[in-house]
Amino acid sequence: MKLASVVGARPQFVKVAPILRAISAQDVAGTEMVEHLLVHTGQHYDYEMSRVFFGDMNLPRPQYNLGVGSGTHGVQTAAMLERIERVLRSEPPDLVLVYGDTNSTLAGALAAAKLHVPVGHVEAGLRSYRKDMAEEINRVLSDHLSTLLFCPTARAVQNLVREGIGGALNEGKLISPGYRGFSAKATCDSPWVVNVGDVMKDALVESAMDATGIPKAVDGAGLANGEYAVATVHRAENTDDRDRLKAILRALERISIDFFPVVFPLHPRTRKAMERHRLSVSPRALYLIDPIAHSEMLRLLRNAQLVLTDSGGVQKEAFLLGVPCVTLRNETEWVELVDSGWNRLADADEERICDAAATLRTECDSRDRPVLYGDGHAAERIVDMILAFCSAGG
Numbered sequence: 001m002k003l004a005s006v007v008g009a010r011p012q013f014v015k016v017a018p019i020l021r022a023i024s025a026q027d028v029a030g031t032e033m034v035e036h037l038l039v040h041t042g043q044h045y046d047y048e049m050s051r052v053f054f055g056d057m058n059l060p061r062p063q064y065n066l067g068v069g070s071g072t073h074g075v076q077t078a079a080m081l082e083r084i085e086r087v088l089r090s091e092p093p094d095l096v097l098v099y100g101d102t103n104s105t106l107a108g109a110l111a112a113a114k115l116h117v118p119v120g121h122v123e124a125g126l127r128s129y130r131k132d133m134a135e136e137i138n139r140v141l142s143d144h145l146s147t148l149l150f151c152p153t154a155r156a157v158q159n160l161v162r163e164g165i166g167g168a169l170n171e172g173k174l175i176s177p178g179y180r181g182f183s184a185k186a187t188c189d190s191p192w193v194v195n196v197g198d199v200m201k202d203a204l205v206e207s208a209m210d211a212t213g214i215p216k217a218v219d220g221a222g223l224a225n226g227e228y229a230v231a232t233v234h235r236a237e238n239t240d241d242r243d244r245l246k247a248i249l250r251a252l253e254r255i256s257i258d259f260f261p262v263v264f265p266l267h268p269r270t271r272k273a274m275e276r277h278r279l280s281v282s283p284r285a286l287y288l289i290d291p292i293a294h295s296e297m298l299r300l301l302r303n304a305q306l307v308l309t310d311s312g313g314v315q316k317e318a319f320l321l322g323v324p325c326v327t328l329r330n331e332t333e334w335v336e337l338v339d340s341g342w343n344r345l346a347d348a349d350e351e352r353i354c355d356a357a358a359t360l361r362t363e364c365d366s367r368d369r370p371v372l373y374g375d376g377h378a379a380e381r382i383v384d385m386i387l388a389f390c391s392a393g394g
């Protein structure tokens with residue numbers, strides 16, 4: 001069978017890596033069970049945002065790099081749609097896999113669905129219930145176009161069932177490996193909605209073993225290992241609004257001075273926004289660095305006292321590595337993190353961010369950390385379900 005993965009943005013390079021490993025593990029005695037086509041839309045194109053991840057995660061060179069680059073949402077998504085369609089027409093796959101919630105996810109799902117190629121959505125069912133966020137629009141539409149919905153949590157399954165997308169396999173509980181409890185063939189109108197666990201946990205389990213030692217950024221800044229916080233900011237709602245970005249930067253400066261020095265890998269969007277809004281930070285307070293490879297990011301997170309972020313993936317990685325997280329938004333699609341007490345929503349509110357930084361670390365020292373997001377074998381389940389779908393004539 002032939003499977004195509006559409007990726008384009010940094011977190012998707014992380015998510016496709018365990019899937020590729022699970023595909024290779026299926027190959028028996030040199031026979032390729034699944035032919036895999038890697039399609040990179042080119043949404044992220046800087047060396048630090050793209051190529052470094054391919055090397056870091058041992059990803060193969062994409063068969064197609066569509067080179068769409070930056071643009072408004074309409075321009076970027078339209079260019080992807082046109083170019084993905086061309087690829088899918090010239091090399092029709094049996095299934096297209098899309099990942100997460102970026103413009104590349106939506107373009108991949110839409111191009112495939114219109115060509116009647118079934119879509120599998122990895123990280124299906126997440127909701128922040130805020131359609132003023134591009135990511136929420138991308139998730140909802142991609143889910144509604146999919147035939148196989150691979151959810152990372154039981155809550156994500158419930159969200160989809162509530163939207164009438166389909167019935168939950170195995171009552172929304174994590175399926176056991178080799179699960180075959182489906183009676184009907186999946187179609188876009190009658191999809192399989194299944195809790196497989198989270199591929200980011202797979203990626204973390206696989207990489208965390210190597211993520212030991214002192215992070216380069218910490219060494220370079222002359223900081224004490226384990227005595228710092230890590231911040232990331234890139235969401236449009238935080239970078240496009242000068243007041244919000246200013247409040248976040250001021251809070252990070254205060255935290256850096258009052259509690260722990262803050263290491264801040266700067267996303268290109270944020271760097272440009274700071275220039276545009278004429279916002280600067282004191283280099284003595286914040287340690288601004290360029291974006292870093294995933295293995296280096298895990299090393300940095302694992303040794304941190306605290307994480308402050310508006311990223312979905314970083315919230316989860318912090319939790320899985322046992323680091324409390326202040327989320328720089330007023331909602332999160334990863335609601336179980338907030339329920340666990342390890343994640344606190346502080347919006348872009350300077351006082352709330354500083355209050356959370358002052359108390360959360362100590363509170364979490366005596367707090368249990370529940371097991372969330374599966375068992376680190378989500379990708380194997382996904383590949384197994386895809387093979388079952390194809391052998392059922394999908």
Ligand code: UD1
Nearest residue numbers: 009010043044045046049070101102103134135234268269
């Ligand atoms: C995208 C995703 C977001 C994901 C994030 C991870 C959408 C709507 N958003 O946001 O869900 O969490 O990726 O990073 O798809 N830029 C560069 N170099 C690059 C890439 C981007 O300079 O390599 C600049 C672009 O010119 C643009 C800005 O960064 O001005 C934003 O890039 P874009 O791909 O639109 O969205 P992200 O903020 O990266």
